[in-house]
Amino acid sequence: MATIPADTRLAPGRxxxxxxxxxxxxxxxxxxxAVVILGGLMLVAIFADLIAPYDPTLPVQGANVFxxxxxxxxxxxxxxxxxxxxxxxxxxxxxxxxxxxxxxGLMGTLVAGSIGTAMGILSGYVGGWVDQIIMRVTDAxxxxxxxxxxxxxxxxxxxxxxxxxxxxxxxxxxxxARVIRGEVLTLREREFVKLAEIAGASKWRVxxxxxxxxxxxxxxxxxxxxxxxxxxxxxxxxFLGVGVPPPxxxxxxxxxxARSTLMAGQWWLTVFPGLCIxxxxxxxxxxxxxxxxxLDPQLRNL
Amino acid sequence: xxxxxxxxxxxxKHFPVRHGLLGRGRTWVKAVDGxxxxxxxxxxxxxxxxxxxxxxxxxxxxxxxxxxxxGSIAFEGRDIAGLEGTELMAYRRAVQVVFQDPFxxxxxxxxxxxxxxxxxxxxxxxxxxxxGNRVGEVLELVGLQPDVAPLFPHEFSGGQRQRIAxxxxxxxxxxxxxxxxxxxxxxVSVRAQIINQLEHLQRSLGVSxxxxxxxxxxxxxxxxxxxxMYLGKIVESADSDTLCARPMHPYTKALFxxxxxxxxxxxxxxxxxxxxxxxxxxxxxxxxxxxxCPSAMPVCSEVEPTLQPRDVGGVVACHLYG
Numbered sequence: 001m002a003t004i005p006a007d008t009r010l011a012p013g014r015x016x017x018x019x020x021x022x023x024x025x026x027x028x029x030x031x032x033x034a035v036v037i038l039g040g041l042m043l044v045a046i047f048a049d050l051i052a053p054y055d056p057t058l059p060v061q062g063a064n065v066f067x068x069x070x071x072x073x074x075x076x077x078x079x080x081x082x083x084x085x086x087x088x089x090x091x092x093x094x095x096x097x098x099x100x101x102x103x104x105g106l107m108g109t110l111v112a113g114s115i116g117t118a119m120g121i122l123s124g125y126v127g128g129w130v131d132q133i134i135m136r137v138t139d140a141x142x143x144x145x146x147x148x149x150x151x152x153x154x155x156x157x158x159x160x161x162x163x164x165x166x167x168x169x170x171x172x173x174x175x176x177a178r179v180i181r182g183e184v185l186t187l188r189e190r191e192f193v194k195l196a197e198i199a200g201a202s203k204w205r206v207x208x209x210x211x212x213x214x215x216x217x218x219x220x221x222x223x224x225x226x227x228x229x230x231x232x233x234x235x236x237x238x239f240l241g242v243g244v245p246p247p248x249x250x251x252x253x254x255x256x257x258a259r260s261t262l263m264a265g266q267w268w269l270t271v272f273p274g275l276c277i278x279x280x281x282x283x284x285x286x287x288x289x290x291x292x293x294x295l296d297p298q299l300r301n302l
Numbered sequence: 303x304x305x306x307x308x309x310x311x312x313x314x315k316h317f318p319v320r321h322g323l324l325g326r327g328r329t330w331v332k333a334v335d336g337x338x339x340x341x342x343x344x345x346x347x348x349x350x351x352x353x354x355x356x357x358x359x360x361x362x363x364x365x366x367x368x369x370x371x372x373g374s375i376a377f378e379g380r381d382i383a384g385l386e387g388t389e390l391m392a393y394r395r396a397v398q399v400v401f402q403d404p405f406x407x408x409x410x411x412x413x414x415x416x417x418x419x420x421x422x423x424x425x426x427x428x429x430x431x432x433x434g435n436r437v438g439e440v441l442e443l444v445g446l447q448p449d450v451a452p453l454f455p456h457e458f459s460g461g462q463r464q465r466i467a468x469x470x471x472x473x474x475x476x477x478x479x480x481x482x483x484x485x486x487x488x489x490v491s492v493r494a495q496i497i498n499q500l501e502h503l504q505r506s507l508g509v510s511x512x513x514x515x516x517x518x519x520x521x522x523x524x525x526x527x528x529x530x531m532y533l534g535k536i537v538e539s540a541d542s543d544t545l546c547a548r549p550m551h552p553y554t555k556a557l558f559x560x561x562x563x564x565x566x567x568x569x570x571x572x573x574x575x576x577x578x579x580x581x582x583x584x585x586x587x588x589x590x591x592x593x594x595c596p597s598a599m600p601v602c603s604e605v606e607p608t609l610q611p612r613d614v615g616g617v618v619a620c621h622l623y624g
Binding site for chain 1: 365366367390391394395397398399401403406407408409410411412417420421424425470
């Protein structure tokens with residue numbers, strides 16, 4: 001006596017179409033200002049070599065040092081945002097600086113996110129003494145002031161963009177580890193994870209098939225919120241002289257170099273890179289906030 | 303009768319509870335306290351009792367999610383306690399579970415085909431195509447169309463999801479399925495469908511079930527034999543028909559009295575049990591049921607009754623029938 005109801009016929013392919021619609025809908029709802037700023041900066045960073053009018057590391061031929069922006073008296077159209085103390089084009093340096101900021105922001109976040117997510121999963125799923133050790137290390141890490149710690153590391157390994165990325169990753173992984181661990185602790189008790197274990201799945205398989213896909217949302221949200229923090233940290237390190245080494249154009253470095261001339265009235269040396277940092281961080285935070293609300297309602301009061 | 307698929311002997315699981323300053327005091331929660339039963343091939347054993355009586359702990363012990371404090375569980379004649387390597391995998395393959403809540407037992411991020419294929423991927427080295435075929439087969443077995451395989455769980459109703467969970471449990475030619483309140487979360491109309499489907503599958507595949515529930519009507523309907531559990535012990539056990547026809551233990555009687563009559567005009571004996579289930583931390587002396595028992599005698603609070611044969615078959619642990 002098989003009782004097979006008729007309501008089990010579902011159209012295949014409905015899932016795929018539904019997903020595409022969801023993606024389009026999401027793109028429409030995204031905060032437009034943030035998307036425009038981030039998208040624009042990304043394009044600028046990718047095509048910096050084509051867009052920038054001059055070499056950012058060399059003085060512009062025929063320009064003076066401290067040329068003001070074009071709309072001010074003494075400003076010229078050839079150097080739209082003026083020149084710095086070496087006669088280098090500010091605009092070109094800003095454009096190339098976007099590349100540094102974005103690379104450091106994204107790669108640093110990726111490094112921090114990878115270490116932190118791996119640690120969080122290990123800690124939460126394996127448990128026991130592994131959990132104890134990872135969590136105590138995390139506590140110790142969080143007790144150190146991030147920037148001071150980063151300066152210390154940077155001073156030890158020497159300044160370069162890739163070193164900065166690794167350092168920032170090593171400084172900021174702890175927040176991932178904490179949050180992901182918590183998430184894994186609840187996931188571990190979920191029935192589909194228990195089912196996999198009962199079916200004989202290995203720990204590695206459970207992590208790969210069940211834990212990781214379910215913490216990716218949280219990791220993504222954390223990442224979007226970390227990008228801004230990492231960019232600020234990079235700018236701070238560069239400002240303090242232990243970040244991206246000159247003459248490479250980084251926004252923090254530009255601020256640092258212009259410090260002495262700020263009082264002398266050459267405001268364009270500091271205001272433009274400062275604005276750039278403000279804009280990119282604001283945009284990533286707005287985007288991150290939106291992503292947080294969208295992907296994970298539980299994290300709303302993170 | 304043939305060798306039982308699963309035989310449980312003197313099974314105990316005590317959980318330590320620390321209390322007092324610095325957790326120096328220690329008492330034990332006797333979640334399962336000496337349980338014996340056997341499940342034969344193609345048979346359904348119903349395990350019934352209130353929340354907290356140890357049904358779920360028993361199932362966890364069988365599924366190797368917990369290790370027993372004492373006693374043994376033998377699967378097809380072999381103790382499962384020391385299983386390792388390929389033998390352990392063979393056991394994992396032969397015994398599956400269906401949980402109560404079909405909304406949390408299916409991973410929201412996996413397609414139905416991947417959910418059902420998981421045990422196959424773990425236990426067999428079948429090709430993708432062969433796994434796909436098997437997934438289609440078991441979907442048909444549980445009354446779903448094979449073309450639902452690429453969908454996600456959230457696109458199904460509760461009953462359909464439970465069918466998917468059953469399909470997954472069947473995928474590896476399972477010998478025993480632990481059904482942990484599989485229909486408690488479903489609508490009454492869907493319940494009957496799932497129960498009928500389970501019975502049909504048992505007849506065609508010869509799979510055994512351990513059916514855990516608190517709803518007497520459902521358990522009595524699907525089970526061949528029923529064991530009634532109260533505070534970690536089996537108080538009465540018999541064939542489903544004889545138990546329903548003649549419940550003997552006052553607790554079993556109370557459970558029957560609490561079940562809804564099949565007709566609203568039926569006269570029903572008022573026999574509700576008073577009070578709450580006592581704390582498993584401080585078990586009553588003597589018979590565990592005596593503080594709530596309507597027919598308690600002085601002896602009940604002093605001597606713990608043992609399981610004695612019932613005159614109509616089965617066993618009961620009650621001084622009334624000493």
